[in-house]
Amino acid sequence: MKFGAIIIGDEILSGRRADKHLAKVVELLGARGLRLAWARYVGDEPGMLLQTLRESFATGDPVFSFGGIGATPDDRTRQSAAAALGVELALHPEAEVAIRERFGGEITPHRLQMGVFPVGSEIIPNPYNQIPGFSIREHYFVPGFPVMAWPMVEWVLDTCYSDHHHVEDYIERAITVEDAYEGRLIDLMERLTIEYPDATLFSLPTVAGDGLRRSVELGMKGPSARVEAAMAEIRREVAARGYTWRELD
Incomplete structure (x- = not known):
């Protein structure tokens, strides 16, 4: 499955807040044998x-959307989702129950606005403060606060996509080749790309400076048997060329 992520907020684009969601959603997906295919930032x-x-x-991809589902004037995600689908907004009955239980006698029309979702939505439970998020068309809208958003993402993955956990035969493996230039390993990379068309080679150089040694992270991703075979060849070849290398987790 190709999962996507949308991270919303002017504060992310201006630098007032640093995004933490991208790394976390990659982690949560990876722990279940799933992968993030794309991500977008938008104000x-x-x-x-x-x-x-x-x-x-x-x-048509399952997508996690972070942020903008509060009830203040600068929160526009729910309105934009409804407009994108051409549906109306309405107070969701299950969300209303949860919000009324949360606030009791302190309920206000403004607080009930947090349960107004595009018509046809389902709620996503929020274990932190019981104010739910919503889902529609395999898009999962959660708050921007990590303490709320991340358990909600886990709930979605374990409730809606448990039959996809660890189904795909896919791994990533890599080594760091010390004191190496990419240019001196190009021939090896080209040969591996031809020999292993069903896997994907990647190369990430590190420039020397600020206490860092020059190095190249060299690896493969794809079906486990093919990746392991390719990595064995990479280790043999870089050792034969006189490089030292270390495994990466």
């Missing part, structure tokens, strides 16, 4: 948000 501007969600819904 709160309605036109850009609407365009992004229209394009996202058109992919």
Whole structure:
């Protein structure tokens, strides 16, 4: 499956907040044998948000959307999702129950706005403060706060996609080749690309400086048997060329 992520908020694009969601969603997916195929950052501007969600819904991919589902004027995700799908917004009955239970006698119309979702949505439980997120068309809308968002993402993965956990035969393996230039390993990379067309080679150089040694991270990703065979060849070849190397987790 190709999962996507949309990370929403002017504060991310301006640098007032540093994004933590991308690394975490990769981690949560990876722990279940799943992968993130793409990610997008977008601010709160309605036109850009609407365009992004229209394009996202058109992919057919399961997508996690972080941020912008509060009830303040700068939270526009729920409105943009409804517009992208051409549906109305309405107070979700299950969300209303959860919000009323959360606030009791302190309930207000403003607080109930947090349960207004695009018609046809289902709720995503929020174990932190019981104010739910929502899902529609395999898009899962959660708050921007990590303490709320991450357990909600885990709930979605374990409730909606458990039959996809660890199904795909896919691994990533890599070594760091010390004091190496990519240019001096190109012939090896080209040969491996030809010999292992069903796997994918990747190369990530590190430039010397600030206490770092020059190195190249060299690895393969794809079916486990093919990746392990390719990595054995990589280890043999870099050792034969006189390089030292170390395994990466």
